[in-house]
Amino acid sequence: MNNQEFTEKYYIRREKGNSVKWQRGRKEKCLPMWIADMDFKDDERVIFALKDFIEEGDYGYANLPQDYYKVFIDWHKRRNDIEYRQEWIRFTRGAVDAMYQIIYSLTDSSDGILICTPLYPPFKATIKESGRKVYESKMINNDGFFTFDYKDIEKKFRSKKIRMMMLCSPHNPVGRVFKKGELEELFDLCHQYHVLIVSDEVHSDIIMPDQEFIPSLAFRKYRNEIISIVAASKSFSLAVFSHCHVIIPNAKLRKKFIEYQRHNHLGSVNAFNALPTYYNYLYGEKWLDSLNNVVFENYEYFRKQLGNELEISTLEGSYLIFVNIGEYSTESSAAKCLQKDCGLLVNAGETFGKGYDGWVRINLATSMDNVKKAVRNIKKLIRNKAAD
Numbered sequence: 001m002n003n004q005e006f007t008e009k010y011y012i013r014r015e016k017g018n019s020v021k022w023q024r025g026r027k028e029k030c031l032p033m034w035i036a037d038m039d040f041k042d043d044e045r046v047i048f049a050l051k052d053f054i055e056e057g058d059y060g061y062a063n064l065p066q067d068y069y070k071v072f073i074d075w076h077k078r079r080n081d082i083e084y085r086q087e088w089i090r091f092t093r094g095a096v097d098a099m100y101q102i103i104y105s106l107t108d109s110s111d112g113i114l115i116c117t118p119l120y121p122p123f124k125a126t127i128k129e130s131g132r133k134v135y136e137s138k139m140i141n142n143d144g145f146f147t148f149d150y151k152d153i154e155k156k157f158r159s160k161k162i163r164m165m166m167l168c169s170p171h172n173p174v175g176r177v178f179k180k181g182e183l184e185e186l187f188d189l190c191h192q193y194h195v196l197i198v199s200d201e202v203h204s205d206i207i208m209p210d211q212e213f214i215p216s217l218a219f220r221k222y223r224n225e226i227i228s229i230v231a232a233s234k235s236f237s238l239a240v241f242s243h244c245h246v247i248i249p250n251a252k253l254r255k256k257f258i259e260y261q262r263h264n265h266l267g268s269v270n271a272f273n274a275l276p277t278y279y280n281y282l283y284g285e286k287w288l289d290s291l292n293n294v295v296f297e298n299y300e301y302f303r304k305q306l307g308n309e310l311e312i313s314t315l316e317g318s319y320l321i322f323v324n325i326g327e328y329s330t331e332s333s334a335a336k337c338l339q340k341d342c343g344l345l346v347n348a349g350e351t352f353g354k355g356y357d358g359w360v361r362i363n364l365a366t367s368m369d370n371v372k373k374a375v376r377n378i379k380k381l382i383r384n385k386a387a388d
């Protein structure tokens with residue numbers, strides 16, 4: 001299926017529904033390109049299977065489908081050449097929920113946790129709200145290509161009481177799919193300084209052509225020092241179902257995590273909410289491959305049209321780009337400028353880290369028509385600035 005056919009078949013007009021993204025768009029009379037969900041509906045076989053469940057009418061207590069774990073494990077084996085084991089897998093009601101549960105169960109209130117910024121804001125928020133100390137290492141930016149500042153990370157590991165590093169891989173908002181060498185150097189450091197790695201991999205199915213996603217747990221030698229957060233929620237836009245996996249190979253850590261879940265009545269999985277993940281892993285693979293092509297075409301278009309004027313992050317994974325509008329912004333916050341001058345709702349750079357007020361995060365999981373409209377409006381802003 002080509003990109004146009006995909007869009008014609010799956011694009012949803014979400015303006016009238018309860019979509020958080022589009023309701024705000026309607027209220028502000030803007031084209032919404034903020035928040036990380038997609039404007040495409042699932043493959044029809046997934047919808048059909050869900051309808052079937054609903055129509056069956058049996059809404060009593062339920063187990064997961066018998067082959068749920070097999071289907072989950074096969075998906076990750078097939079797509080990323082990693083073999084997760086069933087006993088490593090726990091469930092939460094989302095990735096942010098997983099972050100809270102991991103922090104509470106596996107760190108002490110006096111522990112520090114490192115993150116690399118710019119970064120999806122809930123990382124910092126969960127650390128702060130759970131009373132732990134946040135350490136931020138600013139990533140190195142080479143013309144929109146962001147990577148780790150190992151010297152700074154090591155300095156912080158050496159001088160502060162840091163017990164955990166929360167990694168976002170692929171990285172939101174800078175779109176990086178980290179190379180093996182980059183991850184290895186990071187994990188070597190974490191190992192050396194006894195820092196537990198939590199790897200949020202919820203964007204790991206949205207991978208651009210010629211990129212290879214390497215799951216953190218593929219580093220076998222560090223398997224006991226890594227916990228991964230894995231979900232189909234970004235891959236197939238399933239946020240409303242609140243279903244996520246936490247993968248903990250280390251038996252001692254897993255025991256602590258399970259105890260925490262038991263004490264807080266969080267140990268059971270919602271079998272209904274798991275169904276869309278299950279059906280998508282069964283039926284959604286071709287859909288996902290087409291979706292990745294659509295996102296990449298949107299990115300290439302955006303870059304071709306605006307890459308000379310704006311610094312744009314390299315999109316290797318996810319459908320989110322981080323864009324530096326600073327030079328053309330008529331407001332101290334570029335996101336405010338895009339809203340006021342371009343009729344676009346985007347995520348404000350300053351929410352991802354200090355010093356990013358001139359940046360915005362733009363969601364490209366939408367139709368080419370919407371991307372073209374956004375580009376047109378940003379071009380006008382650039383032209384107006386040049387005419388000043």
Ligand SMILES: Cc1ncc(COP(=O)(O)O)c(C=O)c1O
Nearest residue numbers: 036094095096097120172200202
């Ligand atoms: C990297 C990352 N982690 C977590 C989340 C939130 O996931 P959930 O809705 O499952 O809490 C997002 C949502 O955008 C995300 O980009």
